[in-house]
Amino acid sequence: MATLQQAIEQTTVTGNKAFIPYIMAGDGGLETLKPTILQLQQMDVTAIEVGIPFTDPVADGPTIEQAGERALAAGVTLRKVFETLASFKEEIHVPLVVMTYFNPVLAYGLEAFAEACVAGGVKGLIVPDVPLEESTILRETLNPYGIDIVQLVSLTSPPERIARIAAASQGFVYAVTVNGITGARTNFAHDLKGHFAHLREVSHIPVLAGFGISTPEQVVSMGALGDGVIVGSAIVTALHEGNLTKVEALVSASKGDLEKSTL
Amino acid sequence: MGNSIANSVPSKEGRYGKFGGQYVPETLMTALLGLETAYDEAMKDPLFTDELTYYLQQYVGRETPLYYAENLTKELDGAKIYLKREDLNHTGAHKINNAIGQALLAKRMGKKKIVAETGAGQHGVATATACALLNLECVVFMGAEDIERQQLNVFRMELLGTKVESVETGSKTLKDAVNAALRYWVTNVEDTHYILGSALGPHPFPKIVRDFQRVIGEETRKQILEKEGRLPDAVVACIGGGSNAIGMFHPFVDDETVALYGVEAAGSGIETGKHAAAIAGGQLGVLHGAYMYLLQDENGFVQEAHSISAGLDYPGKGPEHCYLHDIGRAKFQSITDSEALEGLQLLSRTEGILPALESSHAIAYTAKLAKTMSTDDIIVVCLSGRGDKDVHTVRKALGGDR
Numbered sequence: 001m002a003t004l005q006q007a008i009e010q011t012t013v014t015g016n017k018a019f020i021p022y023i024m025a026g027d028g029g030l031e032t033l034k035p036t037i038l039q040l041q042q043m044d045v046t047a048i049e050v051g052i053p054f055t056d057p058v059a060d061g062p063t064i065e066q067a068g069e070r071a072l073a074a075g076v077t078l079r080k081v082f083e084t085l086a087s088f089k090e091e092i093h094v095p096l097v098v099m100t101y102f103n104p105v106l107a108y109g110l111e112a113f114a115e116a117c118v119a120g121g122v123k124g125l126i127v128p129d130v131p132l133e134e135s136t137i138l139r140e141t142l143n144p145y146g147i148d149i150v151q152l153v154s155l156t157s158p159p160e161r162i163a164r165i166a167a168a169s170q171g172f173v174y175a176v177t178v179n180g181i182t183g184a185r186t187n188f189a190h191d192l193k194g195h196f197a198h199l200r201e202v203s204h205i206p207v208l209a210g211f212g213i214s215t216p217e218q219v220v221s222m223g224a225l226g227d228g229v230i231v232g233s234a235i236v237t238a239l240h241e242g243n244l245t246k247v248e249a250l251v252s253a254s255k256g257d258l259e260k261s262t263l
Numbered sequence: 264m265g266n267s268i269a270n271s272v273p274s275k276e277g278r279y280g281k282f283g284g285q286y287v288p289e290t291l292m293t294a295l296l297g298l299e300t301a302y303d304e305a306m307k308d309p310l311f312t313d314e315l316t317y318y319l320q321q322y323v324g325r326e327t328p329l330y331y332a333e334n335l336t337k338e339l340d341g342a343k344i345y346l347k348r349e350d351l352n353h354t355g356a357h358k359i360n361n362a363i364g365q366a367l368l369a370k371r372m373g374k375k376k377i378v379a380e381t382g383a384g385q386h387g388v389a390t391a392t393a394c395a396l397l398n399l400e401c402v403v404f405m406g407a408e409d410i411e412r413q414q415l416n417v418f419r420m421e422l423l424g425t426k427v428e429s430v431e432t433g434s435k436t437l438k439d440a441v442n443a444a445l446r447y448w449v450t451n452v453e454d455t456h457y458i459l460g461s462a463l464g465p466h467p468f469p470k471i472v473r474d475f476q477r478v479i480g481e482e483t484r485k486q487i488l489e490k491e492g493r494l495p496d497a498v499v500a501c502i503g504g505g506s507n508a509i510g511m512f513h514p515f516v517d518d519e520t521v522a523l524y525g526v527e528a529a530g531s532g533i534e535t536g537k538h539a540a541a542i543a544g545g546q547l548g549v550l551h552g553a554y555m556y557l558l559q560d561e562n563g564f565v566q567e568a569h570s571i572s573a574g575l576d577y578p579g580k581g582p583e584h585c586y587l588h589d590i591g592r593a594k595f596q597s598i599t600d601s602e603a604l605e606g607l608q609l610l611s612r613t614e615g616i617l618p619a620l621e622s623s624h625a626i627a628y629t630a631k632l633a634k635t636m637s638t639d640d641i642i643v644v645c646l647s648g649r650g651d652k653d654v655h656t657v658r659k660a661l662g663g664d665r
Contacts (some may be wrong), residue, residue: 078563131285156289
C-alpha cells in the first residue's frame, strides 16, 4: 500500500486535489466502521482519517464532540477500533490515518499502539494535543513501524515555527485554517493565501487544509490554497444522517482542475 | 542554592521530573510561549511586582494572619497547630492571589478579555472580581451540574459583570469547564488571556500559579519564625489541582526538617472508586496540557472525580505535586467526605472558624496527625478558604435540611 505522501502525490499529479474525510470510529456502532471505510474508499478518497472517541476532546467543536459521545456510549475504544480494522485489513486500499488525543495512546502503550497500527493498516497518526515540542517520542516509537506522524500548523504559528513544524511533519502538513476548534464555518479570516504560499515554500511534503471546511465550494477554494483538504464535521454530520449524496458532493468537488477556479 | 529542589523545576521545557509539559493544540503554542516570555519579564520588572504587592496589601488584605489555634490544639492534645488564614482574603479564599496576578499580567500583555473555568465558583468569583477591578471583560465557563450546586456564586459573578457560560457536555463539572475554556481560548487567543485557576495545565501555567500563590508559604515561613523562632515540623494543605498546597509548600521544599502533607479528597472512599485522589488511586496520563497522575480507565478515558467539595473535584493533580510525590519530598494522604465534614465541625466548634469543605480535608488530616506528634511539635495548616459557600451542602449532608 502507498504511504500517505505517495497517495497524496498520486492524486495531485493528475490535477485533482487530495481529499481526506474524517470519520468518528463507531459513531452509529462499531459495526458501521467497515462499511463506512469501504464506501469512502469506493468514492476514491485519497486517505481516510479515523477518529478515536475521547472523553475530553479539547480541539473539537460540538459536531465531532457529540459524535464522540455517541461512540463512547456505544462502547467504542481504541482497542476495539484496532480489532475491527485488522479484521478487514485486506480490503483496505487507501492509507488510514488515526486521529486521537494522546492519553488513549499512552494508556495503550506506545509500542503496542505501533504494532496495532501495523496490524490494522494504519499509515499515519495525528495527535492534536501533541505539538512539535512533545512530538519526538511519537516519531521515535512509530517511525520504525512505517507510521508517519502528521503535525499541525496553525494561523498563530510564526514563520520560523512554521518552517520547523513543516520540517518535522511526515506524510503531509496539516494546515489549520481557522483559530479555533473543528466544525463548520462560513467565514475564514486572515490572509490564508499568504499563509499557504509560505507554508508550501518551506514544506518538502504536501500541504493540506483542514478545520471548518464544510461545503463543496469551500473544498474548491481551500483546496486551491494547497494540495488538498481534510473534511471532518461535514462528513461526520452527513454520515450520521445517512446522506451519502452529500459526502459524494464534497469528495467530487476535489476533482478537476482546481487551479483555474477562482477564490 | 546549588542543590535546591524547589528551584530545579520546572525545566526549560516545562517539566517537573517527567511530569508537566505542553500537550495542547498548536494554535495555543504561540500564546503559551508568549505568556512565558511576558511573565518572566514582568516578574523582573519592579513596576509590575510593586503593583501586584500594592493590590495584595490594599485590596486583598494581605498579609493574612498565622493564627495559633489554641483551642483546637488543646482538644487534640498533640502538636501545636497554626492556621494560615487564607480564608480572610477578599472573596474568601486563596484564589484571589493568582487571579489578581494573572489579571495584571493580562493587562500588561495588552489583552482586554479574560476567560476562566470554575468548579465551585471560588476561582470564578476571584477572576470576576479581579476583572471588575482592572476593567477587563470576563467570561467564566462552569459545568451545568456545578451551576446547579452553586447558584449563589453564579449570581455573584454576574453581579461582578462576568458572563457565566454553562457547560452541558461530558460530566458537566470542572474538567468539562476546563475543556470549554480551552476551546474558547483557542478560538479567541489573539485578544484573550486564560486565567487558569489551579497549578495545572500546560507550562507555564503550573509555574505562574505556583509563583503567585507562593506568597502563602513565604508569609507563613516568616511568621512562624517570628512566633516560634523555628520552622514547623509539618505543613498540611488540601489538594485538588494543588494551587494552595504548592503555594504553601514551595518555600519549605528545601527545608528538609519540614514534612509536607498534601491531602487529597477520598470522596466516598478510595476503594469505592468514587473519589478525587489521583495520586492515591490514579495512573499516569495526559489531560489539559500536562502529564500527571490522572483518574482514568484502562482505555485512557478520563474518569469523573467525586468529592463533597466541588473545589477538589478534579481528576488530575498538578505536575509539581506529582513530582514531589515521586521524589518522596511530599506525602499525599486522603480524607473522605464524612471525615471532612467532621473536620469542618471540629474547627467551627473549637475555634469559631467555619472552614471551606476543601480546607476541611486539611483540618481533618491535621486532627489525625497532631495526635501522633508531641506537644513540642508544630503543624501549620493552610486554611485555604472560608465555608460560607458550603453551608447549604453541609446542612444537606448532616441531615439538617429543612
